[in-house]
Amino acid sequence: MPILFSMLAPHVPSICHEENAPSFQQEMVEDMKKTANKIKSLKPDVIVLVSCHWPSTFFHYVDATPEHKGVLTAFECPDLIKDVPYFWPGDADLAAQLVAAGEQSGIKAVSVNDPYYVWDYGSVVPLRYLVPDEDIPVINLSVTLAASLQETYEWGKTIKKVLDESPKNIVFVSSGALSHNLVRGRENKPTFSEHALDKEFLQFIANKDYDSAYNMLPQYARLAGVESGGRHLAMLLGMIDQNDEATIGAAGQSSGSWNAVITFEQKQAI
Numbered sequence: 001m002p003i004l005f006s007m008l009a010p011h012v013p014s015i016c017h018e019e020n021a022p023s024f025q026q027e028m029v030e031d032m033k034k035t036a037n038k039i040k041s042l043k044p045d046v047i048v049l050v051s052c053h054w055p056s057t058f059f060h061y062v063d064a065t066p067e068h069k070g071v072l073t074a075f076e077c078p079d080l081i082k083d084v085p086y087f088w089p090g091d092a093d094l095a096a097q098l099v100a101a102g103e104q105s106g107i108k109a110v111s112v113n114d115p116y117y118v119w120d121y122g123s124v125v126p127l128r129y130l131v132p133d134e135d136i137p138v139i140n141l142s143v144t145l146a147a148s149l150q151e152t153y154e155w156g157k158t159i160k161k162v163l164d165e166s167p168k169n170i171v172f173v174s175s176g177a178l179s180h181n182l183v184r185g186r187e188n189k190p191t192f193s194e195h196a197l198d199k200e201f202l203q204f205i206a207n208k209d210y211d212s213a214y215n216m217l218p219q220y221a222r223l224a225g226v227e228s229g230g231r232h233l234a235m236l237l238g239m240i241d242q243n244d245e246a247t248i249g250a251a252g253q254s255s256g257s258w259n260a261v262i263t264f265e266q267k268q269a270i
């Protein structure tokens, strides 16, 4: 089945617990909750999620663990994200298909099946909003630092082919920020120059000029410090069909980064 729905999701640590979210991130929180209702109505069989906070060095990891169960305290901010329990089902069969497709395409995809592997907050934070009942299986993916944007885009295309050919209904989530040259002070926005690039990227998306959005990534990522070097955006753009309609949702700053909820769906699927 063609991918039902794709999205860019923020994971700023201050929204992990809704009651701690500052006022300038409340719109993102509300939009994530609204998107959760949309996802629930679509009744997906699986959510495939790539997280900027699972940075692998060489290999494209695919989490094939049948059950993702743990308690997360985030390395980077154990004060904000501490002892957060999570328990989502996995999908070992579909994860194995993704790894096999990567291998067949010459992409260094590697399966992970480890009940002791603790998820990162880039996976946990958006899923707490998007699938609050923890009732949809999840396959999460790393961003691979040794992979170029182009290789990551090709990996995204390879994943998309498997997902499109699967009989399952699938939602794809890219968890990460846009501009991401971090500074102290959660209220700080990106610089004017960084944010000009955010706006240009978002305009390309709004205009359905997905090729230009992809083509601007190398310099955008370098100049604005896009999270994970823009790899999560490259993978997301690899999932998008030209007839997918984008909706630019709520956005906000977090310590010099810019974060946005963007959803994509085929209009005929509505």
Ligand SMILES: [Fe+2]
Binding pocket: 011, 052, 053, 122, 176, 177, 227
């Ligand atoms: Fe992040």
